[in-house]
Amino acid sequence: MVGFDEHFQQQLFPIPPSDPVVTELNRLQNQLKEKERELGAAHSEIKALRVSEVLKEKAVEELSFELEKLDEKLRVNESLLEHKNLEIKKLANEKKEAFAAQFAAEATLRRVHANQKDEDFVPVEAVIAPLEADIRMYKNEIGALQEDKKALERLTKSKESALLEAERILKSALERALIVEEVQNQNMELKRQIEICQEENRVLDKTNRQKVSEVEKLGQTIRELEESILAGGAAANAVRDYQRQISELNDEKRILERELARAKVSANRVAAVVANEWKDDNDKVMPVKQWLEERRFMQAEIQRLKDKLAISERAAKAEAQIKVASKDVGRRLKACFKFLQHSQCIMWIPEDWEVQSYIRISDNAGLRKRSSSQPRGSVCANKSSPLNQPNLGTETPNVPGQLKRVNSLKSKYGNGENLVRKKLWASSRSKVVDSTGKENSEMEANSNLNLNRYAGDEVDTGGETKSKDELNAQNNRSIYADGEDLISGFLYDRLQREVISLRKSCEDKEGTLNAKDDEIKILMRKVDALTKAMEVESKKLKREAAAREKEVMSAKPKKASQRSKSWLASPRGLRKRHETC
Known part of the structure; x- marks a missing residue:
């Protein structure tokens, strides 16, 4: 653009500064500079978005690595829990056997006491002493097993808390991944829009160059006309024709400005759509407001x-x-x-x-x-x-x-x-x-x-x-x-x-x-038509609301079934099922 400016200054130097062509060219140059600034800002935004994407990818990789570690820990903890459950079952069986032996010993003692009453045999103390020693030993073993059981319960509680934290981390990671995907989609849309804007800018640059060449030609013709006017006043009609051409060029320039405004409006609309994607249904702009204003006017x-x-x-x-x-x-x-x-x-x-x-x-x-x-x-x-x-x-x-x-x-x-x-x-x-x-x-x-x-x-x-x-x-x-x-x-x-x-x-x-x-x-006919339109729109809204409610009601049992399946597939659900069995 610098070479173009120098060439333009060399070409249009003899033209006085009060010429409208010079002012129009200056204004077009200013518009081009503004467009270049906007493109630079868009490129900087693209770079920032790329950097944010790279950072998000790194964060996703770190989260995936952490998830793998947590999965390994979960597997180890599940294996430990299985071993502990087996040990608990063994201890429970031994406890049952000890209780059975105790009951048998008590029965033998009763028989011995009964026999002592009947006949004078060996003293009971000699028989009871080893049995009491065995009972004490079994009681000590039972206390140790209970302590082990309490420790295992503590471990299971800690493991469950760790599992809940891991689930929370997984949910947050999934949410972040969804956010990253949405941001990537938005970046793709913005890239497409930027490409469209770049193409429009290229077309506008081409048209601007053509207009500049036409303006240069018109400047040359204006000089020739000035010379001819100085020589004689017969070229006034030609000057009027060229002025008409300049007005046509100005009209074309206005049309181009309108196209630029339309492009800006389309960009603003796209931005509004992107902004409305993050909003709720209540926060979105509804077209019913215009209809209500018309209804108030008719009333x-x-x-x-x-x-x-x-x-x-x-x-x-x-x-x-x-x-x-x-x-x-x-x-x-x-x-x-x-x-x-x-x-x-x-x-x-x-x-x-x-x-x-x-x-x-x-x-x-x-x-x-x-x-x-x-x-x-x-x-x-x-x-x-x-x-x-x-x-x-x-x-x-x-x-x-x-x-x-x-x-x-x-x-x-x-x-x-x-x-x-x-x-x-x-x-x-x-x-x-x-x-x-x-x-x-x-x-x-x-x-x-x-x-x-x-x-x-x-x-x-x-x-x-x-x-x-x-x-x-x-x-x-x-x-x-x-x-x-x-x-x-x-x-x-x-x-x-x-x-x-x-x-x-x-x-x-x-x-x-x-x-x-x-x-x-x-x-009254207009009012009837408006009321009919209101009724139709209300019916449509009611139908949409009913369809949404049906979708929500149909989605709730699906989500509940999925949650129940995932919970049953988890180790906690398997353990509960095993206990119930």
């Missing part, structure tokens, strides 16, 4: 949609209350129309129009707006009625007076019409806005007061017109009927607009409620 979404549902239900209740209020307004308007119909100043109003308007208002049906050019029914009726037809014979001289009276009536009743419009519209509007329905009695009282006032005004004005001119009462009534028709048409248009707006708002809210219901159904 939060469901709760949020439930809150939205509650809000939409409240809005639907408010809309229902508004519909009830609109029905109450329709009823009030019907009462107003009936009151105006029965008053003295108001003339004919078509009953069919009242019924149709009340039905339309109460049912919230689709209503069409009347245009200003379309004539109203009452106006047409007034024009076609015989009361409004001019009497040419009688009314020709009174035309200017009639016009004056009409203007006076319009000027008198104009303010009343405006008041009725404002008051009725205010009462209906306040009733529509009030969704709770608590102020129905107050609104009805206000509307009744307004209607009574307007009726009183109408009665007064009617009396004035009768006192002024009784001959033109029909014309005045027809004119006032026109004014009342204007009032009812205005309210009709207003109510149409309100009903249409309420219907549109109800349709919009029903659409939002349907959309929310669809979202809730989708979320």
